[in-house]
Amino acid sequence: MAATRGQTLGSLLTLLLGLTAGKPFISLTGPSQRTTPGNPVPFNCTAGPFSSWDFNVTWMKGRDEHPASAQHIVTNDKGNYSVTSKVWVTLARQDILLGITCEVTHRELEEPLRKTMNLSQVLQVVPTLKITTKTSGIHIHVHQRVNLTCHAGHFYPSHLRLTWMENRHKVQTVESPQVTRNPDGTYSLEHTWQAEATLEGSEFACWVVQDEQPPVQANITLQAQGSRSGKGRSIHPSSLQGPLQRSEPGTSIQLTYMSSGFPSRHVTVTWLKKNRELPKQQTHVHASGDDTYNVTSRVLVPLLADDVLSVVQCHVSHKSMLVLHKNISLDQYLLVPPTVTASQASFSVDLVAITCHVQRFYPQSVHLTWTENCHTFEGAEQLTSKQNSDGTYTLESSHLVNVSGQESERVLTCKVQHEAQPPIQANLILSRAAHSTYKPMESLGPQMPVLIFVAFLLGFKVLLVMSFIVTYICRRRNL
Secondary structure, three states, X not given: OHHHHHHHHHHHHHHHHHHHHOOOEEEEEOXXXXXXXXXXXXXXXXXXEEOOOOOEEEEEEOOEEEOOOEEEEEEOOOOOEEEEEEEEEEOOHHHHHOEEEEEEEOOOOOOOEEEEEEHHHOEOEOXXXXXXXXXXXXXXXXXXXXXXXXXXXXXXXXXXXXEEEEOOEEEEEEOOOOOEEOOOOOEEEEEEEEEEXXXXXXXXXXXXXXXXXXXXXXXXXXXXXXXXXXXXXXXXXXXXXXXXXXXXXXXXXXXXXXXXXXXOOOEEEEEEEOOEEOOOEEEEEEEOOOOOEEEEEEEEEEOOOOHHHOEEEEEEEEOOEEEEEEEEEHHHOEOEOOXXXXXXXXXXXXXXXXXXXXXXXXXXXXXXXXXXXXXXXOOOEEOOOEEOOOOOEEEEEEEEEEOOOOOOOEEEEEEEEEOOOOOEEEXXXXXXXXXXXXXXXXXXXXXXXXXXXOOOOOOHHHHHHHHHHHHHHHHHHHO
């Protein structure tokens, strides 16, 4: 992202020098943040000055011409013309090796003005993860050391942080693991962690974090079971995998169990949620070629808003003998967006208390800001979020606003950023009448005096129009 910003500033400086000198120059700018494949991103090309408007702008993505979405011509006080052309490009993973080129031709130019930006500067490819085991035989004995390898494939850019977890506790973090460049321009890596097999079994996870994106993870479970000879105990390498990203209530996620080394195909896998068997499950048992059998079982789990504290149970049996009993907490896969509202109440003659209510969200981390006319408030009190009985969280942020001398209505905005989702905001119109109803009142009991807060209500249409205007102005300033 720093490279993109640097190129943007350099392009603008080049254009400014060109306009000052009177010689035609060209600049090309792109988005300030990286975007994942499948999302459209804008590019802007500006060229000038020219003595006439008979110029032509051509966009190329790689070797293919790409149509422009908008073009704007400006005339300065000297009668010279400048052009700004905009194009939207939907990114794909293979675009890492391509560039976007803007070419401007004019009759007074000896050769076209041309500017190219590598699409790799604005592209982010999330890695695919899996964990594999490497053992010396079919069975793994208790306390034997097992090599677990985390495979992160086809990601971009190359820098990331890798963390190994055991039973949700961090055991190792690698800030910049060694990577390998693929022919398509993406990167891959393999990192090995040595784990010890136990009778109780352990869940191991590999977490990968790119920049400020949500972590991507893969899980594997090692669980002890009785050996065929009856002497001692051994375990089958197995893994339990879920989706790479969180999902909202109303959607379904897929959980997958995989294991190997069973002596026969008489393996049964049962999935339960709240002690009820889930209907949409499929289990396949197939021979591995060394007189043993591998098992793959998948199930679709519907997510609800109150599933933060719910678990899915995976039961694996071989010839009616329980091999694995695993609880999978759904909180690691659930994303509950918050409900955001704002309120106001008179605190004194000159002060109004404004409060932003952020209700029923999960996970716990949120970022809240108060703004007025696109400027951020400083000093707002942000309390620690409180956990509700259903596992979700609630947060309130309060701020005292001085309204003495206020002559017109003010629009205040509470903006909440939760996970990697688009921000959610609530607008509040602070009117002169909002603090005209302040009246102190003595309490009837031995408590301290309290204040009556009378909320000033405005018509829905007025609030909607003013909120739209403030949002539009802020977006224009951020462009």
